[in-house]
Each structure stands twice: as structure tokens, then as C-alpha cells.
Amino acid sequence: MRIEIKPKPLTREAFKKFGEVIEKEGRESMIINRGSAEKFYEVCNMDANEKGVKSILHIYIGKGREFPLHINMLEKHPYFSQTFVPRSKEPFYCVVALGGREPDLSTLEIFKTNGDQGVHLNRGTWHFPLICIEDKQEFIVLDGVGINLDEKKVIECVEYNMQDKEIFLIKD
């Protein structure tokens, strides 16, 4: 039996078991700095509170992925969450799964952002590393450093096919 998983639009409800969506949409804001700025506050948490781990900010410049894309491994960061905030209004893909020591491939999902969203991956959320569609997509990445133990599991290559830069993950 072949199950086709199609990319879903990224929404807070659909993504909440994996993490949080970084967006202004539907969020409360306040005017700060004597009216010179609008603050969308507490959009997501930063979960990096294991001893010795500190939160850090990186900038990533991603290469456009070659499609069709082999989803042949998943990784997770057990000691800190990982947050990707695009610096340009371009969509990117997020392949995620639940699971403990092993990813639970029955929970594998793929989300496509709308170009104005980022993602906060809960600590322990299995994911494929950043999937850029266009070349040189830039991201602010909030990570934890210290016990940077991120586990990687090579999974049987989940077959996929691609049309117009859409990815359909097909699982037998």
C-alpha cells in the first residue's frame, strides 16, 4: 500500500506537536520604544536550559536543494530546541517526525512555509536538516551549544517524487 504524504501549509495547529511557528499572523503585539516599534512578543520559547548549554544565534546561508531530495536521515537535538527564521520572504520545507530513540516514521510530515514563517523545533523533534528551495536563502538560527549532541539516524530512504519543486514523500 503506498501512502503519499503531501506537503501541508504550515499552521500553528498542524505543527504544534513538533514545535512552534514563528509568525506575526494571529499574534498579539504591543507598541514599544515610545511608539517607534511594534513588538510581537513571546512568539516562541527558547528551550536550551540543560546545564552547560547556552542559546546562541547563527546565520545560515542555505544552498537550494537538488530535487528530488533523498530523505535518507533524520536528526534530533536532545538538549536544545532549534529555531529557523528566514531573512527573506521565501518558502522552505520542514520534514519532521516524532519518536524517542528512533524516529517514528508513521508520524513523518512535511510542511511548506508561506515565506513569512519560521519554525521552532522542540528539543527532540526528529527532522531533516534545513531544506532550502532557492539558492542562498538566509536564516537566523537559534541553537544551543555546549553538549551539542545531536543524534542522527539514517532511515531507509523514504521514496519521493517531485513536481514543480513540490516534494511528495511516498511510504510503502
Ligand SMILES: NC(=O)N[C@@H](O)C(=O)O
Ligand atoms: N547542523 C546544523 O547546524 N543544522 C542542522 O541541525 C539543521 O537542522 O539544519
Ligand code: NI
Ligand atoms: Ni537540526
